[in-house]
Amino acid sequence: MKYKRILLKLSGESLMGEKQYGIDNNRVQQYAHDIKSVFDAGIEIAVVVGGGNIFRGLSAEKSGMERAQADYMGMLATVINCMALQTALEGIGVETRLQSAIKMEQICEPYIRRRAITHLESGRIVIFGAGTGNPYFTTDTAASLRAIEIKADVVLKGTRVDGIYTADPEKDPSATRYDEISFQEVYDKGLNVMDMTAITLCQENKLPIIVFDMNKPGNFERIANGETIGTLVK
Numbered sequence: 304m305k306y307k308r309i310l311l312k313l314s315g316e317s318l319m320g321e322k323q324y325g326i327d328n329n330r331v332q333q334y335a336h337d338i339k340s341v342f343d344a345g346i347e348i349a350v351v352v353g354g355g356n357i358f359r360g361l362s363a364e365k366s367g368m369e370r371a372q373a374d375y376m377g378m379l380a381t382v383i384n385c386m387a388l389q390t391a392l393e394g395i396g397v398e399t400r401l402q403s404a405i406k407m408e409q410i411c412e413p414y415i416r417r418r419a420i421t422h423l424e425s426g427r428i429v430i431f432g433a434g435t436g437n438p439y440f441t442t443d444t445a446a447s448l449r450a451i452e453i454k455a456d457v458v459l460k461g462t463r464v465d466g467i468y469t470a471d472p473e474k475d476p477s478a479t480r481y482d483e484i485s486f487q488e489v490y491d492k493g494l495n496v497m498d499m500t501a502i503t504l505c506q507e508n509k510l511p512i513i514v515f516d517m518n519k520p521g522n523f524e525r526i527a528n529g530e531t532i533g534t535l536v537k
């Protein structure tokens with residue numbers, strides 16, 4: 304295996320699977336099995352889960368809601384997704400800990416960096432909920448931040464597109480995919496696959512990102528094995 308410690312970002316929207324809203328448990332189960340395969344090979348895994356399948360602060364603001372309040376609602380949505388993933392992983396025998404950036408002591412631990420690292424070293428998957436705990440950020444930024452904090456080797460952004468394209472492939476079918484791209488090119492070309500705060504954090508801390516299609520079973524393991532699928536940003 305190529306990596307010792309991985310930060311996996313899972314898109315909230317992908318958790319909808321075939322549904323229009325919320326959580327498709329078949330998709331969650333697929334993700335759990337994919338994660339277990341990599342975990343069983345001895346790689347330490349921390350996961351940040353998005354919330355776009357339930358609530359996005361920015362969209363709610365556009366319909367008149369106060370932004371900060373809406374963002375906190377979005378952060379709570381991520382915790383619901385984290386709990387779904389946690390129970391799926393534990394159901395197949397993987398020990399986990401859920402840590403939230405917003406305190407919810409009945410359902411998860413508070414985020415404590417050193418404790419998260421100890422969990423990883425003790426053979427547990429750590430799931431980070433509630434993003435950064437601050438409004439005006441995203442879970443992509445939370446993924447970059449947590450990855451840097453726990454000294455992960457790479458951020459793997461598992462999503463529903465199979466990499467970074469010259470334009471949004473869901474809007475422009477003629478867009479072509481990059482195998483590799485620099486942080487600077489992502490800025491210069493205004494590629495919106497991740498927000499720029501997340502990209503900046505990784506660039507400044509020399510942390511590579513790989514964007515790949517998590518919906519295809521086995522892809523996560525292929526990447527962990529060092530296969531070149533998706534798009535590498537470095």
Ligand SMILES: Nc1ncnc2c1ncn2[C@@H]1O[C@H](COP(=O)(O)OP(=O)(O)OP(=O)(O)O)[C@@H](O)[C@H]1O
Pocket residue numbers: 313314315316317352353354355356442443461462463464466467468469470471472473474494495496497
């Ligand atoms: N240049 C590009 N290359 C690839 N994808 C792009 C590009 N520009 C925009 N996108 C879009 O980026 C999105 C990335 O998907 P993803 O679901 O991970 O978004 P997210 O906002 O991080 O997730 P969440 O649902 O958790 O909020 C896709 O919907 C894709 O269409």
Ligand SMILES: O=c1ccn([C@@H]2O[C@H](COP(=O)(O)O)[C@@H](O)[C@H]2O)c(=O)[nH]1
Pocket residue numbers: 315352353354355358359360361373374375376377378380381433434435436437438439440441442443444445
């Ligand atoms: O650090 C953070 C992370 C997230 N939010 C809010 O949550 C939603 C869902 O997260 P996604 O990254 O879009 O999946 C997001 O739209 C924000 O409203 C936040 O405020 N701070």
